[in-house]
Amino acid sequence: MSSSSSSTARRRRSAGGRKSVIESKYERLNRLGQGTYGTVSRCRNRSTGELVAVKALITPEEMKSKSKEGFPLVSLREIGLLSRVKHRNIVELKEVVHDKGEDTVYLVFEYCEHDIATLMDVNGVTFSEGDVKCIFVQLLQAVQYLHWVGIVHRDIKPPNLLLNNKGILKLADFGLARAFSHTVPPRDQHLTSVVVTLWYRAPELLLGQTDYTPAIDVWSCGCVLMELLLGRPLLPGMSEADQLARIFGLLGTPRAIDWPEIQYLPRYEDLAKPLLFTTSKDTLQNVLGQSSSPAVLYDFVTNHLLTVAPKRRGDACRCLKHEYLTKARPLPTSTAWMQTWKEHRNLTEKNTHAGVTMVTRERGRYEDAVGESHKRKRFGAAGGYFVN
Numbered sequence: 188m189s190s191s192s193s194s195t196a197r198r199r200r201s202a203g204g205r206k207s208v209i210e211s212k213y214e215r216l217n218r219l220g221q222g223t224y225g226t227v228s229r230c231r232n233r234s235t236g237e238l239v240a241v242k243a244l245i246t247p248e249e250m251k252s253k254s255k256e257g258f259p260l261v262s263l264r265e266i267g268l269l270s271r272v273k274h275r276n277i278v279e280l281k282e283v284v285h286d287k288g289e290d291t292v293y294l295v296f297e298y299c300e301h302d303i304a305t306l307m308d309v310n311g312v313t314f315s316e317g318d319v320k321c322i323f324v325q326l327l328q329a330v331q332y333l334h335w336v337g338i339v340h341r342d343i344k345p346p347n348l349l350l351n352n353k354g355i356l357k358l359a360d361f362g363l364a365r366a367f368s369h370t371v372p373p374r375d376q377h378l379t380s381v382v383v384t385l386w387y388r389a390p391e392l393l394l395g396q397t398d399y400t401p402a403i404d405v406w407s408c409g410c411v412l413m414e415l416l417l418g419r420p421l422l423p424g425m426s427e428a429d430q431l432a433r434i435f436g437l438l439g440t441p442r443a444i445d446w447p448e449i450q451y452l453p454r455y456e457d458l459a460k461p462l463l464f465t466t467s468k469d470t471l472q473n474v475l476g477q478s479s480s481p482a483v484l485y486d487f488v489t490n491h492l493l494t495v496a497p498k499r500r501g502d503a504c505r506c507l508k509h510e511y512l513t514k515a516r517p518l519p520t521s522t523a524w525m526q527t528w529k530e531h532r533n534l535t536e537k538n539t540h541a542g543v544t545m546v547t548r549e550r551g552r553y554e555d556a557v558g559e560s561h562k563r564k565r566f567g568a569a570g571g572y573f574v575n
Contacts, residue, residue, distance in 0.1 A: 207286050209293045213241060225291070229298065238298040239281060243291050265361040266294065268338055276329035278349060278359040299349035299357055300530045303411075307345065307418065310528055316479055318526070319415040320519035322348070324512055325356035326408055331503035333358075334401045340364050341382040343407035345414060354525030373398035383407060385430055386420050390441075391497050393431045395453030402500045409492025416478065428458055435462045437471050438495055446496035480515040487511040 213230040216238075220227050225243040232239060244262050269280040284293040303322070306312040314322070326348065333340055342363040349357040363382050367373075378399060380392045389406035391399050413421040422437065424430025440462060441449060449455060471489065478484045487509050491501035506512075512519065 209241065209284050213239065240296045240298045242294040242296065244294065245291050268361045268364050268366065272336060274329060274332045276325045276356050276358060278357040299351045301350045301528060302346055303348040303350060304345035306528060312528060313418050314415055317517040317520040320512055321354065321522060321525060322356055322415060323412050324507065324519050326358065326411065327503045327507050329358040330404050330408060331507065334503060337367055337369060338364055339367055339401045340404050342384060343404055343411060344384050344387045345411060352527050354522035373400055386410060386423055388430065389497065390431060390434055390495050393427050394449065394455055394459055400497060402497045405492060405500050405503060405506065409488060412492065413488065417474065431458050432462055434495065438489065438493060441495045445499060479517060480511065483511045483515045
């Protein structure tokens with residue numbers, strides 16, 4: 188046993204040698220992943236037999252100054268927000284365990300067999316359009332609820348979308364989430380633009396806007412929808428400048444009448460202004476050609492989800508009512524009829540270093556929309572139970 192494993196085991200024992208609270212209640216089965224603040228393990232409740240995901244939080248030395256009573260501040264925020272929410276499509280935080288004298292805090296979550304990223308990247312799953320709609324409707328329902336209760340997620344991406352064997356999607360990882368007020372102007376809510384993984388980041392964030400709205404989550408949802416349909420990321424930028432160039436190249440540059448505020452954003456001069464040339468949306472139309480209803484999907488994506496001007500972007504409620512999800516064939520698959528897959532993350536202990544669902548994912552090669560080949564990288568861990 189390594190010294191780190193030994194010290195971890197010792198931390199789990201009290202001075203009297205008895206099992207810690209977490210060990211007494213849960214049997215550890217295997218590790219699911221590891222991140223900056225600790226590890227996630229698949230465990231079984233000793234009393235009920237229920238499977239859970241236990242997230243062990245350990246504050247690194249360099250983060251001690253940014254912690255409170257042993258909790259990383261990002262984890263405190265996550266605990267606080269998850270304690271406020273209860274929704275079928277949001278991962279449930281069952282309990283928080285903190286043994287007196289231990290330097291580890293445990294978050295116990297409901298367990299889900301899969302996350303969308305692993306299904307696509309490791310299992311090679313391709314979703315039918317009906318299955319995509321089923322997943323996407325559930326995502327929008329989770330986002331609609333969060334925005335209604337005053338929470339913006341700020342990190343929606345496939346690794347943070349869990350899926351159980353009943354076809355139920357669970358939005359996870361609230362480490363970057365933030366509460367907001369419906370009555371206070373965004374400019375007075377002291378937000379940061381350094382949020383959301385690059386490939387799913389809205390253009391206003393790329394340009395440094397800090398008085399943004401929950402519309403940034405809707406943009407991320409649009410990126411997820413396209414990834415589910417295409418089987419690859421829609422906008423796999425290599426840098427912030429490249430990301431914005433890809434957005435404008437695919438969707439066209441915004442007109443001043445649609446987004447007059449763009450010229451006042453902090454990074455307008457160095458990022459956006461050099462890209463202000465006329466483009467068409469033909470590229471996106473070509474991308475959508477495989478859909479059963481390309482014209483309807485095109486309207487849904489360009490006028491509701493991936494609308495460059497944030498004030499013209501739809502909200503989750505409006506998106507749920509769009510005919511692509513309500514009328515266009517195929518209709519969303521019922522959750523009861525969603526296909527199931529072998530659970531790839533339930534590895535034995537000796538295989539947990541195989542690279543599956545670890546913090547930095549690097550999966551296969553793919554061809555992007557313009558034929559360029561890149562190494563695909565994902566940033567997430569343990570299927571959405573971690574903030575990296």
